Amino acid sequence: MKTTSNSSLLFILLLVIFSCSWAVSSHEHDDFLQCLSLQSNNHSSISNIVYTPKNSSYLSILNFSIQNLRFESVSTPKPLVIITPVHESQIQPVIYCAKENGMQIRVRSGGHDYEGLSYTSQVPFVIIDLVNLREIKVDVDKKTAWIQAGARLGELYYRIAEKSRTLGFPAGVCPTVGAGGHISGGGYGALIRKYGLAADHVIDARIIDVNGRILDRSSMGEDLFWAIRGGGGASFGVILAWKLELVDVPEKVTVFAIARTLEQNATNIVHRWQYVAN
Ligand SMILES: Cc1cc2nc3c(=O)[nH]c(=O)nc-3n(C[C@H](O)[C@H](O)[C@H](O)COP(=O)(O)OP(=O)(O)OC[C@H]3O[C@@H](n4cnc5c(N)ncnc54)[C@H](O)[C@@H]3O)c2cc1C
Known part of the structure; x- marks a missing residue:
């Protein structure tokens, strides 16, 4: 009898704690949304890119690009709001309102x-998801490309190949990796031995800082420009786009695979290969 009343008490206590934390969350998220609506010039356009747990598509928007499925579980902390901007100017109000309401931003x-840092947090947070900012402009004559941060590596390679068979870009091998996180963290792939990291070939960038200012290479200064090419973008602001220097590649590439065990002299083959294929 005593055990039953103890369990009931525990249940009621948990219920109260849960209701309180939900009340705090929804209060924060209401204030944030109100701020967003006040700060945005075009109210109807902003409402089309905002998702809260009340939206039927909230979970599908949240889960669609999660690669580490460990973080898709119900126990993973979820964002109070997800914003999917279609224009750079829609990001500035998010930064302002998140600061006003003490919420963290995940980009x-x-x-x-791998650690889910772009979509999890232990404190109340909002996600700015750049899935709609993925424009790529390739300039074959200048051997450069502007790529928005939400574009995927595969999309970049495809757009370059559409325009030139002798230009490429030295980044990762997985086509669904995003330009925002990949290039700001370094980025290596099949061309690394000849051309180094993706970050080595960034010649300009656009970033929104904590005060909502949009900066390019000259206005952000060389220190910040150095830091975002390897230091991870999230530590410094929201990276909007990269200007990349493209590299020369042969028109024809031969690809082959040879399977050898150590007993079959695999070490010698790898050693020799380094002299013939850079
Ligand atoms: C299947 C798979 C294959 C991979 N292959 C390779 C590979 O071949 N070579 C290689 O070098 N790496 C590879 N990686 C690692 C990958 O490059 C990094 O995990 C990279 O950070 C992912 O970038 P993202 O934009 O896809 O990730 P996200 O999860 O979106 O972001 C990663 C980090 O960058 C921050 N960030 C993202 N966008 C922005 C932005 N616009 N502004 C500021 N901060 C931002 C996020 O907040 C987070 O901290 C691979 C990873 C996976 C899962």
């Missing part, structure tokens, strides 16, 4: 972060 490009 997501391709969602390939």
Whole structure:
């Protein structure tokens, strides 16, 4: 009898704690949404890119680019709001309102972060998901490309190949990795031995800082420009786009695979290969 009343008490206590925390969350998220609506010039356009747990598509938007399925579980902390901007100017109000309401921002490009840092947090947070900012402009004559942070590596390679068979870009091998997280963290792939990291070939960038200012290479200064090419973008702001220097590649590439065990002299083959194929 005593055990039953203890369990009931525990249940009621948990219920109260849960209701309180939900009340705090929804209060924060209401204030945030109100701020967003006040700060945005075009109210109807902002409402089309905002998702809260009340939206039927909230979970599908949240889960669609999560690569580490461990973080798809119900126990993973979820964002109070997800924003999917279609224009750079829609990001500034999010930064302002998140600061006003003490909420953290998680920025997501391709969602390939192994630790889920682009879509989880232990404190109340919102996600800015750049899935709609993925324009790529290739300039063959200048051998450069502007790529928005939400674009995927596969999309970049495809757009370059559409225009030139002798230009490429030295980044990762997985086509769904996002440009925002990948290039700001370095980025290596099949061309690394000849051309180094993706970050080595960034010649300009656009970033929104904590005060909502949009900066390019000259206005952000060389220190910040250095930091975002390897230091991870999320530590410094929201990276909007990269200007990339493309590299020369042969028109024809031969690809082959040879399977050898150590007993079959695999070490010698790898050693020899380094002299013939850079
Ligand atoms: C299947 C798979 C294959 C991979 N293959 C390779 C590979 O071949 N070579 C390689 O080098 N790496 C590879 N990686 C690692 C990958 O490059 C990193 O995980 C990279 O950070 C992913 O970038 P993202 O934009 O997809 O990830 P996200 O999860 O969106 O972001 C990763 C981090 O960057 C931050 N971030 C994202 N976008 C922005 C932005 N616009 N502004 C500021 N901060 C931002 C996020 O907040 C987070 O901290 C692979 C990962 C996976 C899961």
